[in-house]
Amino acid sequence: MISARSLPLNKALHRFLVHTKAPIFQHVARSRARPALIHPRYFTSSFNLRKEKVDDIPEPIPQESKQDNSATDKKSESKAGGAAGSSAGSGAGGGEAGSGDGGKKGGRKSGGEKSLSKPSIPEVYPQVLALPITKRPLFPGFYKALTIHDPNVSMAIQEMIKRGQPYVGVFLFKDENADKDVIESLDEVHDVGVFAQITSQFHNHGEQSSLTTVLYPHRRIKLSSLIPPNHAKGAPPLVSISDIKPSESDKNEEATREKQGDVVASFEESNVANMPADTQAYEPTAFLRDFQVSLVNVENMPEQPHDKKSPLLKALTSEIVNVFKDIASMNSLFKDQISTFSSSSSAGNVMEEPGKLADFAAAVSSGEVSELQEVLETMDVEQRLTKGLEVLKKELMNAQLQNKISKDVENKIQKRQREYWLMEQMKGIKRELGIESDGKDKLIEKFREKAAKLQMPEAVKKVFDEELSKLSTLETAASEFNVTRNYLDWITQIPWGQRSTENFGIKNAMTVLDEDHHGLKDVKDRILEFVAVGKLRGTVEGKILCFVGPPGVGKTSIGKSIARALNRQYYRFSVGGLTDVAEIKGHRRTYVGALPGRIIQALKKCQTENPLILIDEVDKIGRGHQGDPSSALLELLDPEQNNSFLDHYMDVPVDLSKVLFVCTANVTDTIPRPLLDRMEVIELSGYVADEKMAIAQRYLGPAAKELNGLKNVDVDLTEEAIEELIKSYCRESGVRNLKKQIEKVYRKSALRIVQDLGEEVLSEDKALTKEGKAAMEESKKDESDVAQTPIDMENQTTETPRIQLTVPDSVHVKIDKDNLKDFVGPPIFRADRLYEKTPPGVAMGLAWTSMGGAALYVESILENVLSHASRPGLERTGNLKNVMKESTSIAYSFAKSIMARDFPENKFFEKARIHLHCPEGAVPKDGPSAGITMATSLLSLALDQPLDPTMAMTGELTVTGKVLRIGGLREKTVAARRAGAKTIIFPADNMSDWLELPENIKEGIEGHPASWYSDVFNLVFPNLDQQTANQRWKKELEKPKTDEGKEKDSDDD
Secondary structure, eight states: OOOGGGSOHHHHHHHHHHHTTOOOOOOOOOOSSSOOOOOGGGOOOSSOOOSSOOSSSOOOOOGGGHHHHTTOOTTSOOTTTTTBOGGGGGSTTTTOOOOSGGGOOOSOBSSSBOOOOOOOOOSOOOEEEEEEEOSSOOOTTOBEEEEEOOHHHHHHHHHHHHTTOOEEEEEEBSSTTOOOSSOOOGGGBOSEEEEEEEEEEEEETTEEEEEEEEEEEEEEEEEEEEEOHHHHTTSOOOOOGGGOOOOHHHHHHHHHHHHHOOOOOOOOHHHHHTSOGGGTTOOTTGGGGGSSOOEEEEEEOOOOOOOTTOHHHHHHHHHHHHHHHHHHHHOHHHHHHHHHHHHSTTTOOTTTOHHHHHHHHHHHSOOOHHHHHHHHHOOSHHHHHHHHHHHHHHHHHHHHHHHHHHHHHHHHHHHHHHHHHHHHHHHHHHHHHTSSOOHHHHHHHHHHHHHHTSOOOHHHHHHHHHHHHHHHHSOTTSHHHHHHHHHHHHHTTSOTTOOOOOOOOHHHHHHHHHHHOSOOHHHHHHHHHHHHHHHHHSOOOOOEEEEEOOTTSSHHHHHHHHHHHHTOOEEEEEOTTOOOTHHHHOOOTTSTTOOOOHHHHHHHHHTSSSOEEEEEOGGGOOOBTTBOHHHHHHHHTOTTTGGGEEOTTTOSEEOOTTOEEEEEESOSTTSOHHHHHTSEEEEOOOOOHHHHHHHIIIIIHHHHHHHTTOTTSEEEEOHHHHHHHHHHTOOSSSSHHHHHHHHHHHHHHHHHHHHHHHHHHSOHHHHBOHHHHHHHHHHHHOOSOTTSOOTTGGGGOOSOOBOOOOOOTTOEEEEOTTTTHHHHOSOSOOOSOOOSSOOTTEEEEEEEETTEEEEEEEEEEESSOOOTTOOOEEEEESSBOHHHHHHHHHHHHHHHHHHHHHOTTOOHHHHOEEEEEOSOTTSOBOOSTBHHHHHHHHHHHHHTOOOOTTEEEOBEEOTTOBEEOOSOHHHHHHHHHHTTOOEEEEEGGGHHHHHHSOHHHHTTOEEEEESBHHHHHHHHSTTOOHHHHHHTTTTTTOOOHHHHHHHHHHHHO
C-alpha cells in the first residue's frame, strides 16, 4: 500500500479530503479573523471580454453574488472577498481555464464557439494606482473584496476599467485604525504589497458614491516612490494617444486585436520597442493624474531561487500539510478551503511551488497583522514557509481550544438531557407500578400531613381547606398553581400552637445575664421580674421593652442574652431607614414574588410561637411613598391588638401575644409618641470608668487576644494601661471604641512579635497545609489580573489552606501606661476640667448627649471698661439653639433681679456690657438644664467672686428662681466624675434619681438638691461678704467731678 506522503503533496491533500468525506465547498460567510476561500468562478470580470473564453483571467461572478459582496466592510475581509483563497490559482495568472458569465456561454457563435488567445497580465507595470487596506495584507492568488468610499478613487477605477487597465497596487496601512482610500505619505503603509487585478466592480445599494471592487492579487511588488493626490494635478503634460501615428505593423496588430478581444495595457518592453521614438513619453496611467488619487512607482519582487530537493524544504512543506490535516479534522470549514485549494490548478504540486503553500497558510489563518505582513515580505521560500508554519500552528492551538470548549459544553448538555429523560422514564415506570402517585397528589398529601401536626385556629383551618381544594382543581402548569402552593407552604410552616419550654429559674437568669454583661442593673432587674411572674403564673404574655441609650452600651447584645436566659428562640431585624410597610406587614398575594412580612418570617425561622424578636434602631425608622412603617408597628407592638395580627400575604389572624418584643433606640425624641406609649422604656446610661475596666478585663481583652492569634502568648495588657485607655482615648459612654483600641494594641503586639522572630521561626512553609501549598503553586502559575476570576479557580482554592503557628514560650510582651502610646498613638483627650482654678464668671455645668454626659462650661466676661457713661448689653455665642438662648435671657434677667434685691448698691448690670460663651462652638447646644449654670456665671462676674472648680451643677431656672427637674442625671453624674467634680447641684425633684444611682457612680461625689436658686446661691458663694459685694464696682461707676459740677450748675440755673 502506498503511503499518502509518498504521493505528491497536493494529491495527499486530495486523498485525505476524500477519505474524510469533505463536503463540496459552498459559499460560507466568514468573519474578518479568518478569511474563507472562494473559487474564482464566483466572481466576474469588470471589463468585457469579446465573447470568447479566456484562460488566465479570473472568471466572472454570477449576478446574485453581488448582493453578498455589497455588504463587505471597507478594507476588511468580507464574507466573499476574504474567503477568496483557495481558488486563487484558477484565477488570472493561475493557468486554469474557467467559464465566463457564471457558466453561461457567450460570444459570437458561428456554428460553434470560437477560441481566442488569452490576454496576458503585464509583467512590467512600473506605475499603478495605490489602494491602502487595513486589518490584514493580501497574498497572491487570493481574492479580496474592497469598498471604496472616496468618489475620486471610485471614478478613477471606473475610468481604468473602461480603458482596459484594471490594475492597482494594494498596500497595508501601518495604523489599523486608518480609514481612507488614498496614501499621503510613504510612512503610512508598508512598502511591500501586491499587484492586483480588478475583476469586478459595482455600486453599493443606496450609496452611489461608494464602489465595491473584487481584487485578485497576482504578484508581490515593492513601493519605490509616491505621487500623493495633492501633486497629481501638477504633473507634467502628457502626450495624448490621438497624437500617436500608428505604423503599418501596428495597424495589422490593431486589426488582429479587433478580432481577438479588448486591448490590455502593458509596460512590456516588446511593446515599447515597437513604438516610434516620438511617442516614448506616453504613459498608460497618465489619465489618472486628473483624479485626486495616490500613484506609486513600484518594482516587482521575484522569488529567490530555491533547491526543490532541500530536506528542510520538504520537511516544512510536509509539516504544513500535516497541520492542515489536524485543523481540518476539527474545523469543517477548513476542509472546504483545503479542498478548493487542492482542486485548483494554482495549487499545482506544492513541492514544485512551496511558496504558494506558505501564502495559503497565511491567507486562511487569523494571525497577527505584523506576522502576516512578514510572510508577505519574505522572499526566501524556506523562511516564508517557516513563518507560515508558525502562524498556522497558532491557528491549530486556537482550533484545539475551541474544540475542547465545544466538547465540554456538549458533554454537559448531553449529561443533563440524559438525566432528564431517565428521570422522566423512571417517573413513568413508578406510576405504572403504583409505587409513586402523581406529583400533585403527593403535594396535597404532604400539606395535609403537615397541617395535621399543627393546632390551627378554626379560621385558619377553614382558609387552609379552601386553598387545598383549589390546588387540587388546578393544573400544574397554571400560574395560579404556584401561587396557591407557595401560600399553603407558608401557612403550614407557621408554628400554630407550638411553643418552646421556657426557663423561669431566677438563678439561671442571673447567671446568664452576669456572664454576658457587666452592670445594667435596671435591665437585669426587669428581666428577673419577668421571670418571677412567669414562674408564678406558669406562663407570661409577651411584653414590649425598649432599651434606650448611647451607642456601645450593649442594647442589642442584651436582647440575645435575655433569649438565652429564658430559653427562647432569638430573631433580630433592623428597621433603621426602613420605608416600606410591606417589610412589616407583607405584600399582597396578587403581586409577583410576594412574601410575608418580617414577623411571619421570624415565626417560620424560629418554629415557635413565643420567640424573642429584637427590633433594632426603632428610632431611625423612615417614611416613604410605600407608607409609614412606624404606624404599621402600632398594631404589632400593642399587647391589646397583636393577638390577631393580620399580615397582608397570609390574610389570616396570627397570634403574637406570646412573643417578647425588645426594641432598641439611641434617643426617644424621634420615636412617634403613639408608638413610644406602647413600649416600656428602660434607659441604659453610659458606663463609668470602673465598669469599663471590669468589662475590658472580663470580656474585651480575652476576646481581642484570641482574635489576633495571641491566645497562648504571653502578652500582658496591664490594668494601668487599660485605665489610661479609658481616661485618655475612650471617654464615650459605651465600650465599642474601647474594644477597637484594645484590638489595636494586640494587633501591634502581633506585628512586633512576627517582625522580631522573623521568617526563620514563623515561616510560610510551616503555616501552609499540603493542600494549601498545591493551591499556592497553582496561583503562582496564574498570570491573569487579580480583578478577573481565573478559569481554573477551583485549583487555587482549598478548604483548609493554613494552620495557626505556635509562638515560642520565650516571647514576652508587656503593655503598660508608659509604652501605651507606642501602640495606640498620643492621647486624644485631656482632662475635662478646663480650669484648675476658675476666674470670676466661669461656672461648670453638666449636659446630656446621645453619646452620654459631658461637662459644659459657661464663661462670662466684660467687653469694656466700666464707667459712669458705659451702656449695658449681652452677647451670646457658642452655637446655642433656641431653648438655650431663652435660658440665657432668663438667667440674665434673674441675675439682675438678684443684684437689685440683695445688692442694691452694686450697679454692675446697669453699666456692664457682657459676653456669655459656651466653649466648643462647633457642637450645637440646646436644652433647658443650663439655667442655674448661666445665672451663677453672671452673678460670679457681677460679684467678682470665683467659684470652686470642683463644683458642677445642672437644673432649669424660671424667672422667679424656681429650679425645675431635668433628665439624664446618671449620665451627667458620670461626666462630673470624669471631669474631677466633687460636688453636684441638681434639682430637688431629681432626688429619687440620685438615690437610685449605683454607689460606684456616686463614690467621691457629694450631691446637693436645690428647690430654689437661693439654695444654689448659698452653695456656690458660701463665704460671701455682703458689704464687700455691695461696694464692688462703686469706684469704677462714680461720676467724674467735672460732671458733678456741670450738673450742679444746671440745677442752680
